[in-house]
Amino acid sequence: MKKTFYVTTPIYYVNAKPHLGHAYTTIFADTICRFHKLMGEETFFLTGTDEHGDKIVQAAESQGKSPQEYVDEISSLFKNLWPELDIENDKFIRTTDPYHKECVQRFLQIVYDKGDIYFGEYGGYYCFGCERFYTEKELVDGMCPDHKKPPTYIHEENYFFRMSKYQDWLREYINDNPDFIQPEPYRKEVLSMLKEPIGDLCISRPKKRLTWGIEMPFDKNFVTYVWFDALINYLSAIGWPDSEEFKKFWPAYHIIAKDILKPHAIFWPTMLKSAGVEIYKGLRVHGYWKVDETKMSKSLGNVVDPLSLKDKYGVDGFRYFLMREMHFGHDGNFSEKNMIERFNADLANDIGNLFNRTLSMINKYFKGKLKSQISFEDMDKELILLGKRSLNNYITSFESFNSAEGLENLMIFVRAVNKYIDSVAPWTLFKNKDLDRLNTVLWVVLICLRKIALALWPVMPSSSEKMLNAIGLALDVKSFDFKREVDDFSTWEISDNLPKNLNLFPRKEVFKEEKPKKEAKSSKNEEQESYIDFDVFQKVDLRVGKVLDAAKHPNADKLLCLKVDLGEQKPRSVVAGIAKYYKPDELIGKNVVMVANLKPRKLRGEISEGMVLAVHKKDGLQVLAIDGEIDPGSKIS
């Protein structure tokens, strides 16, 4: 039976249009999947869209559409983009698909029957204007980002997943399986998250507030919320629990960006464990693209959507750049300049030109037809040995999801072939009429090109197929084994009608950078960073305030709650992190220095309408205070 390989991208949330990040993850998954196909495995590649939740309902309303209309529209943007990027997914799942809903309910029921779901109280910040909860992180300075009003802390009954029950198991599992989460830094990060209690997971929302979701199978008044809906797509897409596909392909490798590490590394394995489903095979985490806008078509004065560069440089050039430039686990730098440089150096100069010069010589010296009788000399054997070694390294790299390293290993081989041609100098052999040797040399080069073209297929399927067609090999991935291809450099059928040339990657114009201008600009920026203008300082409203009252914060032991008179109608409520250094009584009556126009914000539930200035000393903090009688509210400048 064939080895199988199942790889997924996250399902993308349809509140935004596809961008570079989506494209990268999906191209990466496609490349990895194609690599495994090339290795002779039976593969399944899943991507799709995540379509439930309140944000979707709101976005739809704002456009005057029904949620279904809205998600249909955005989802199709994703679905239609992938073929344009030569991405061949086996399935495109949508969380609004009926089979997915059924599957989620089935999963929930199993976990519920096991006793891992309980009904409990949930507290959170709720904005009545938005009719929704906000996490503390979403709040801007303690306010609802839309209504600019403080939300209300309310309690609500909800269903919870007993995630904490599996914390110890998960920690051990990750310790025992170093390959489970990779690259290593992310594995360590997850282990460090697991040092703290992970708590239980709130997995429902009452229907009275949110209907756009999947109904809880054991309570019609609730829908499931976010992760129980989304993560289960990896199972529902292949027909868990009974389908042939599920039996064949599960467990999966999940490819994600670092922002959703926690749900995939902690929620998902514990969910699977609870439901008694085999744990997924591995999580592979990549970084972000830092888009350098100053280097993007600066001369035109407009910022270019990175995705649009696929049209300018071709899908293959675009895919190659992304796969070559992002080092696995690191963040990558995306700029048009880097893209052109990479395109010219690797694709145009090294690979493209190598193909072209070879075909040209075969045509010039042998009219496009080589003889198969050959005998290798030491030089030839050395090149072949090096080829096998670098291709094996290429395989190892791609097996561990490291596309940049894999392509670098391939480039070592490409450079070696160019060097081989130079040191053999076929043009001299031709002059000397040493045609047998010349035939052998070109034959060796051509077979190397075949291997190189095959190795490029996962990253640049279209260009790879052009190369292979040119040398007479129609690639049938279904019956392929790249490993065998790497081991055997001696037998193959050669086309006796090779083309005169093949200009795959025409060089791109090098980006013109106006260096002096740029330097001037950057030094100016530095200046701007280390100084603030006077008018910025003037915006800070510093005033003297008299502390009328001070008390310990009810819900925090490092904070004090003060009432400060600023000469206004009502004294201000101010929270200060000085409980370690001051007793409440010591502060009463002091004239302190305050920032009076700081945006109010809640700290552990108490509103703070200003900031008390203090000096940082070796042994703690000393509040700035003014001696003598001063009118509260006096301005400081």
Next chain:
RNA sequence: GGCGAGGUAGCUCAGUUGGUUAGAGCAUGCGGCUCAUAUCCGCAGAGUCGGGGGUUCAAGUCCCUCCCUCGCUACCA
């Protein structure tokens, strides 16, 4: 503030359990070839491996400390 990751040539990164003159690609400069997309090949320059201290016969590699960047997190207003 806490935890984690990082700081190696102009740029992107490798550097195995500490061991001879710290590597690769790109970029730069010089030379060679002419089959080729002014491409290819060779040579060269450049790094007190973030700073300081320590362990050791020997440290980019181990320990301490400080600085900076990024991520998560917080009882930072």
